[in-house]
Amino acid sequence: MNLDFSPEQVEFRERVRDWLHDNVPAEKRPPDGAEGRAFDLAWQQTLYRGGWAGINWPKEYGGQGLDTFQQLIFLMEYSRCGAPGDHYRFNGLNLAGPTIIACGDEAQKATYLPPILKGEVIWCQGFSEPGAGSDLASLKTRAVIEGDEMIVTGSKIWTSWARFADWQQLLVRTDPDAPRHQGITWVINRMDNPGMDIRPIRDMAGGTDLHEVFYDQVRIPLQNVVGGLNNGWKVSMAQLSFERGTAFMPSQIETQNTIEALIELAKTRRLEDGRYAIEDDHIAYQLATLRAEIRSLLAMTLLGISRNERLAMPGPEGSMLKLFQSELYKRITALALDILGPDRTALDELAGRWPRAFLGSFANTLGGGTSEVMRNIIGERCLGLPR
């Protein structure tokens, strides 16, 4: 049990800190849309030129080939200086990219990985369907093999950033007669492919980043299949373990900033009775409890990394982190509104970012697997309870 960094790691941290200090953009990220896309790609290009893109990706595909601890150090510094979030870059960097690294062939790696790191493309996901949410394996979007192509017909939903994405990681049913987990294929699709129709969905926080995507006889070359035909379930499970394992490390670390910001808010906001919010016992109790739980989230992240260093793949414990963090985030934003008092209803500068964050927080316990699915996974895969 130790938390010591080696002299090399300390030196690495200094370099990260210096570079971020000189390069993090001063301006805020514009709201989502074409401007958001341009901002995200420009920042990724800056990271790439600075030699900080793909910290733990292999060097031959443009990554830095560094270990998990260096990734952790990088993320901690990154979060500390308030550098831009992943936003539209999330899928390529944390899901599609790692999946292609783990399951793709050489040609796929050479074609698809470097553009992600160079800030040339945005990726999105096509997993859920209107009829296949938590029960993902019941997906029906059909792909018929014809020569060296597959022809896809069906629809996907909850695809974040679809209008602004270049590539999509898509799950399709290639063998309708096989047992349901065995007839699925993971394939790369171009978002400008003919036969696709994209409909934005307005979410409860006012955003339009979610989409329903329709496929009518969309042709995809078979060479875009990752991990083999009818093997898509296994590929997507590997991916979900990234999503629930390390992909949320930035947001776990960022949550520390969020609770500290909320404590600051409570020290400066007055309640209806004239006292500062932090002087109220009930608010102070909740703030302290959240600060404690978020401190333990950091410890859990470090314990998870230590465990991953001894094992090859992230284990199901990643589901605990995902569940814990998303539920905590909801409680933080709900408490923020309590602290804001009557100002809580203002969606502009009067109440700052909090009311929108509160509305947006509901997505955290739904996306990437609902909290209920996470609890099933923990119960069955960590504790061995029967299905």
Place this chain on the structure above:
Amino acid sequence: MDLLPSQEQQQIVDAARHFLEGEFPLADALQLAEGESRITREHLTRIAELGWIGIGLEEAWGGVGYGLCEEALLFVELGRALLPPSILCSVLGARIAAAGSTRGDAAEMGRVTGTILSGHCKIAAAVPRTSTSASIGDVVSGEFMLYEAGDADFALMCNTGGAALVSLSALKSLTPVSCIDPTLSAATFAADAIEASAFIATAQDDLYHRGALLCAALLLGIAEATLQRSVDYAKEREQYGKPIGSFQAIKHYCADMAIRCESLRAMLYYASVKLAQGDDSGRFDVHTCKALAVNYAQLNANTAVQIHGGMGYTQEMDIHLFVKRAQVLAGLFGGERQHLRDLLAQPRPD
């Protein structure tokens, strides 16, 4: 950086768990009379022979010479086996006596240190009933709740200012209390300027935070033991023709219990390392750890009763013992509210 126990640390854990399961099966506790201690003085000397009481004490003082991390890992196992808090008092008491032996009554305290480390001296936990009225120093005053006074030689009392050993014979009128935990005896007493046998100030050795951390370790043992029992029961017990663990209502209880264990274990490791290093954030992390431990151990133990159904409500199973012990440990070395207040008052930790 590696937050997991090393191989050597894991061996300490495995050996302790093996010994405790063999020597102190919880089934035995169900046979005891109310207030009868689970560990006799003979047991205490056997435990001392294993080096557990001096595990984290410097060798120069007669200890084993491991650190706070090993001590914390051991206490998780003691908590899982529901061994009484007097062992925690022995571990801390040895530190007070050892430090006291370098002062005035050196010979006497040197002898006491030896008897504590060899398990020939039992120390009862005295908890201030109100922190404002209690004064703990070379002279002790205030009202206290005392656990395991029965055959104890000293009482240990501790607050943020320091920790004292008081000879039990110096305490005049103990008023017995029927304790919620049937494996512990309890009494209240009022001390009016009683001279302590030894006192150590926090500036010299921070036993308040050390005690809070080890108490959190005991509570983690409870959180983990009640999770394990619940999972085992949910796999075995059938209703509607299926193991109850296949129902999401039960499965999700268990999942939440597992997260509490993971969170608390991670926090215990983290806080142990930080406090042992003497880091600025060490105390913040101990406040965090104890506050979470009180909350999570209670939630897990209480949920375990619900998962065990009607049987969980009986004294034929051992679940109730965990519920009750969690209540006792909640008050030792600062309660949840106190630690939450303290952690909120601190600047942003590193």
